[in-house]
Amino acid sequence: xxxxxxxxxxxxxxSPSSPEIPALVPVALPDELEFPEDKFDGEEDxxxxxxxxxxxxxxxxxxxxxEQEAVGITMITGYLGSGKTTLVxxxxxxxxxxxxxxILNEFGEELGIERAMINEGAQGSLVEEWVDLPNGCVCCxxxxxxxxAIEQLxxxxxxxxxxxxxxxxxxxxxxVASILWVDDQLEAxxxxxxxxxxxxxxxxxRQLHEPREAGSVTEAYLQIAYADVVILNKTDLVKDESxxxxxxxxxxxxxxxxxxxxxxxSERCRVDLDDVLDCKAYGIKHSVxxxxxxxKPVDDNVHDSAVKTISFKLxxxxxxxxxxxxxxxxxxxxxxxxxxxRMKGVLDIHGSGEMHMLQAVRDLYEIVPTRKWREGDKRxxxxxxxxxxxxxxxxxEMFNHCLVSKVLSxxx
Amino acid sequence: MGCAEQESGNGTTDGKKExxxxxxxxGDAVLACVRCSKLARLQCPKCLELKLPRxxxxxxxxxxxxxxxxxxxxxxxxxxxxxxRADNPQDQIAEALSRGWLYCLQKGQxxxxxxPNFDWTGDLRPYPISARRFVPENIPRPEWASNGNxxxxxxxxxxxxxxxxxPEQIQRMRxxxxxxxxxxxxxxxxxxxxxxxxxxxxxxxxxxIAAGAYPSPLNYHFFxxxxxxxxxxxxxxxxxxxxxxxDGDIVNVxxxxxxxxxxxxxxxxxxxxxxxxxxxxxxxxxxxxxEKAIAIVKPGVRYRxxxxxxxxxxxxxxxxxxxSYSGHGIGELFHCAPNIPHYSRxxxxxxxxxxxxxxxxxxxxAGVWRDRMWPDGWTSVTADGxxxxxxxHTLLVTETGCEVLTARIPxxxxxxxxxx
Numbered sequence: 157x158x159x160x161x162x163x164x165x166x167x168x169x170x171s172p173s174s175p176e177i178p179a180l181v182p183v184a185l186p187d188e189l190e191f192p193e194d195k196f197d198g199e200e201d202x203x204x205x206x207x208x209x210x211x212x213x214x215x216x217x218x219x220x221x222x223e224q225e226a227v228g229i230t231m232i233t234g235y236l237g238s239g240k241t242t243l244v245x246x247x248x249x250x251x252x253x254x255x256x257x258x259i260l261n262e263f264g265e266e267l268g269i270e271r272a273m274i275n276e277g278a279q280g281s282l283v284e285e286w287v288d289l290p291n292g293c294v295c296c297x298x299x300x301x302x303x304x305a306i307e308q309l310x311x312x313x314x315x316x317x318x319x320x321x322x323x324x325x326x327x328x329x330x331x332v333a334s335i336l337w338v339d340d341q342l343e344a345x346x347x348x349x350x351x352x353x354x355x356x357x358x359x360x361x362r363q364l365h366e367p368r369e370a371g372s373v374t375e376a377y378l379q380i381a382y383a384d385v386v387i388l389n390k391t392d393l394v395k396d397e398s399x400x401x402x403x404x405x406x407x408x409x410x411x412x413x414x415x416x417x418x419x420x421x422s423e424r425c426r427v428d429l430d431d432v433l434d435c436k437a438y439g440i441k442h443s444v445x446x447x448x449x450x451x452k453p454v455d456d457n458v459h460d461s462a463v464k465t466i467s468f469k470l471x472x473x474x475x476x477x478x479x480x481x482x483x484x485x486x487x488x489x490x491x492x493x494x495x496x497x498r499m500k501g502v503l504d505i506h507g508s509g510e511m512h513m514l515q516a517v518r519d520l521y522e523i524v525p526t527r528k529w530r531e532g533d534k535r536x537x538x539x540x541x542x543x544x545x546x547x548x549x550x551x552x553e554m555f556n557h558c559l560v561s562k563v564l565s566x567x568x
Numbered sequence: 569m570g571c572a573e574q575e576s577g578n579g580t581t582d583g584k585k586e587x588x589x590x591x592x593x594x595g596d597a598v599l600a601c602v603r604c605s606k607l608a609r610l611q612c613p614k615c616l617e618l619k620l621p622r623x624x625x626x627x628x629x630x631x632x633x634x635x636x637x638x639x640x641x642x643x644x645x646x647x648x649x650x651x652x653r654a655d656n657p658q659d660q661i662a663e664a665l666s667r668g669w670l671y672c673l674q675k676g677q678x679x680x681x682x683x684p685n686f687d688w689t690g691d692l693r694p695y696p697i698s699a700r701r702f703v704p705e706n707i708p709r710p711e712w713a714s715n716g717n718x719x720x721x722x723x724x725x726x727x728x729x730x731x732x733x734x735p736e737q738i739q740r741m742r743x744x745x746x747x748x749x750x751x752x753x754x755x756x757x758x759x760x761x762x763x764x765x766x767x768x769x770x771x772x773x774x775x776x777i778a779a780g781a782y783p784s785p786l787n788y789h790f791f792x793x794x795x796x797x798x799x800x801x802x803x804x805x806x807x808x809x810x811x812x813x814x815d816g817d818i819v820n821v822x823x824x825x826x827x828x829x830x831x832x833x834x835x836x837x838x839x840x841x842x843x844x845x846x847x848x849x850x851x852x853x854x855x856x857x858x859e860k861a862i863a864i865v866k867p868g869v870r871y872r873x874x875x876x877x878x879x880x881x882x883x884x885x886x887x888x889x890x891x892s893y894s895g896h897g898i899g900e901l902f903h904c905a906p907n908i909p910h911y912s913r914x915x916x917x918x919x920x921x922x923x924x925x926x927x928x929x930x931x932x933x934a935g936v937w938r939d940r941m942w943p944d945g946w947t948s949v950t951a952d953g954x955x956x957x958x959x960x961h962t963l964l965v966t967e968t969g970c971e972v973l974t975a976r977i978p979x980x981x982x983x984x985x986x987x988x
Contacts, residue, residue: 299892341911342891484870484919520915 226347227310228434229319229336233329233379234354235363239389243354243425243432244322252429254317257309299342300335307345318433319346326375329353329382330497334518337438350435353383354425357394360406371493373544377463380413381497381542382517384437385420392423414542415465416500438515463497466548467540473506474537474558479514479523482554487519493545501539504529506560514539601628603636605706614644623777624702643702657811661695664810669696672807675945676790677716684943690801690953694944695809697792698766701773709782710826710902716790718902726904730897732923737830738964741899741925744781744825745832745962745973751775752823752834753980755795759838761815765797768821769808776825784824784831784902791946796822796835803890803931803939803948803956815841818851820958824902831902833927834974835960838983846934847955852986853885854932854957857910861928865920865963865970871906872916878930879912890931890956892939893948897926898962911937920965925973929960 234240244258299307310316321336323329329351336348356363364376380386388410394402407419420431487496499516503523510525511533529535541551599608599622608626610633615625624643627633633640654660661683670679671694683694703709712718733741754775755768773794776783783794791807798806798820799813806820813819822835837851857878864877874895882889895908906918910930935954942949950956964971982988 337915339891339909339911339914341909341913480870488918519917522913522915524913 226343226345227316227319228349228436229306229321229346230349230433230435231321231323231329231332231336231351232354233323233327233351233383234387235326235356235359235376235379237359238354238356239387239425240322240354243352243387243389243427244320246425246427247320247429247432250429252433254433256318256320257316258320258322259306259309260322299338299344302332302335303338303344303346310345328375328378330378330518333382334520337517337520348438349433350384350437351382352385352387352432353379354387354389355380355406355410357388357390357403357406360388361409364409373462377413378497380410380417381463383414383417384435385418385431386410386414387425387427387432388419388421389425390423391421411465412461413463413465414498415467416498416540416542438517463542463544464546465540465542466546466551467538468548468552468555470537470552470555470559471535472537472559473504473535474555475560476505476508476512476523478558479503479505479555482558483514483516483521483523485554486551487516487521491550492547494543494547495545496541496543498542499539501537503537503539504535599623599626600704600706601632602626602640602704602706603632604628606632612640614641618644623704623774657693657695660810660812664696664698667698669698669810671695672697672792672809672944672946676787676792676807686943688953689940689949689951692800692802692949693811694807694942694947695811697807697809698769700792701770701786701794703777703782703786707777707780707782708826708829710784710788710831712788713782713786716787718789721901721903724901724904726897726899726901728905730905730918730921730924730926731899732921733899733925733964734923737899738923738925740828740830741832741962741964741973744827744830745834746977747776747779747781747827748823748825748832748834748962749974749977749980750779751781751825752821752836752974753977755821755823756836756838756981756983759813759819759821759840759983761817761841762812764810764812765799765806765808765819766810768797768819769793769795772821772823776823779825779827781825781827784826784833785822788902795824796820798822798947798956798958800955801950801953803933803950804893804958805946805948807944807946813840816843816847817841818843818847818955818957822958822960826902829900831898831900832974833898833902833960833962835929835958836983837957837959847957848985849885850887850932850934850955851957852984853882853887854930855959855984855986857881857930857932858928858959858961861910861930862961862963862970862972865928865965866968867920867922867965869920870916871908871918871920872914874928875909875911875914875916878910878928878932882930882932888933888935888937890933890939891937893929893931895926895928895960897924899925922965922967924965925962927960927962929958931956931958 232240232243248256248258306319321332323332333348333351336346338344338347360376364374364380366374366376368374388403388406391403403421410417410419418431420427486494490496496516497518499514499521501514503512503514505512505523505525508525509528511527511529512523513526514523515521537555539555600606601608602624606628608628610627610629611622612625612627612633615622625640627636654663665681670681671683672678673680673684679697703713710718711720751772755772758768758771773783773786776794785791785796786794791805793808795808796805797808798804799811799817800819802820804820804822817840818837819840820835820837822833824831824833837854839848839851843851860881861874861877864873875889879889889911891909891911894910897904897906906924906926907916908926908928909916910928933950933954933956935950935952938951939948940951941947961975962973964973976987
């Protein structure tokens, strides 16, 4: 209150200017009002949309509906010239009765503006459109804006049956894969189905071993490591000479990096679409390769490349909490430059009658009960890891601590 | 406000420059010149006439006043707001529009005089919002204050790895979180039927700048106001507007302040007048969800466990957990790693370690968990229009457990019956 006395001075001083104030205020107000008037287009959009209202209507139906199955995304990676685009075009033209959207991720890991091509059904034409990614505010939003953008794309059109995501030549598929591996709980309208890597048989070995600075590996390694399917393309071009042995060598090389991958040979990317679409390599709900994993012997590679697959089997129930600790150490606090790209496994969890499945991509993992152990099942822990600088002995020794059998034997 | 508590004063090296902080917040004896930050001895007569907060109209000299007039006078136009008192919604909206208030659109980047169309999920509707509030030039501001852009935050390495804070950083966190608590308490005291959420925003804004802090939400990715006010079916990020709170409403006020380079973030949900029993249970359960989540915080606990605890407690009461928004790391950045979902079976990365600071902020719904976004691009509402509540604290992991940096203090208003 005391302060107000001196303020009388400015009062008298600026009162000449205060008539100016009311004059200014009305100017500012209509001014502000005019801006939005111009912008009414944008807003009218939603008003006009009333009758045909594509997006709003959709979200209502999405709300109350019977659970619609999420649309699968196949991510296609491979070096420039390997035949990625040929593969995409082949899939689009092939009569498969599916409506497929192609999203081109031309900026690699920087998920900027995307170009999308949409195949309007069987004999439909290709439509191209730009997808404007909601830029920015990750403000405590759980779904990455890239996933939201794809979901928006899905809403804008009538439904697609499938999405192909074509990445740039030199992209490491890991970051995008982990973004797309959305928690089931979020019930996203899209799901990562699988990663398909196209390889040029004639150039692969050279690309793989291109010199790199110490400690890092070429993208070719990473693209193989993350792949669920490798399309070994242009096999016709290596066959003539000593073709057969070259292909064998390439296959051995690929298998040593990724012991779980399925290898498909092709010329000009002509492949059976069943090998590429709907592989259901991610997520438990969809996983079909569980039984396969149980039965298939995964061969560890003998020679010691930087990126490789290791696997182990261990009898006896394991403690879930300890397995979680083991994974936390392995994925979040790795020792000795170890980097894990991908993990799959079957676990015999102590105290549960259900088989559990383990999946990991980079630092993300989940352990989920799948089905009841059946009579005749061999209860076992079987884990496969793909990564860099993996130390098998350490990994197994750490896992051994998860076994509960020893503890049980002390029980009276 | 904030005159009482100064407990945490032990063991810090700074404090020389800040002697007057708590004082300036309390009895506005010391004000800085809006233009040059020197001690102010004069004030703008127009501001006085309009009864505007003195901090925005304080000057050291006539020269500074003259020089600042061009930018300063905007404050008067803004203040045309005063208080909206019309009785029914139509008149309220008309009155707000006549004062130049507009509807917010496109994530805060556009305004319109016409109400947007939407298939509203509940009874609540957006109202026009007032003009942007002024922050004195002497208050240090985050990167987005001028252009809405938070790209340094977005592309920071701290989005990928969780920082272990140094004792100095932790002290800053304590300081800013205490301010945030005081600011929220000021808003809580004002909650009652008839008050507009814009008035709550004004209280938050004034209390924040009086403490020498910047209201972090203001212009963050173009958010137009200084706090979020989320009424009834609004899950979070509601924009303070001309709507008057009604008897029986519940309203969440979410405050974040930025002080000496650090952010402190908290929110609470309040009852407006007499609230039905279902809403009381919802709000209390949400409070307990946060309490139970905080109880497990200590080094070695996986971040994914937080969602399990919250989900269990909410579903026991037949309530659902919002999945689209999560807790977050906080410090020099408003939002950073870790990401802490509140739902079960999430794949959150990492294990808690001493020295990490983050928020937990469960949003619990009476009906379905799903959310929808209003045309303003911010307001998140329940898909079924049923009510939703939220509580939030900023936490520090300590060697033995955790410290609730934004904890209630003895002066916090006793607004939650289950605490008394």
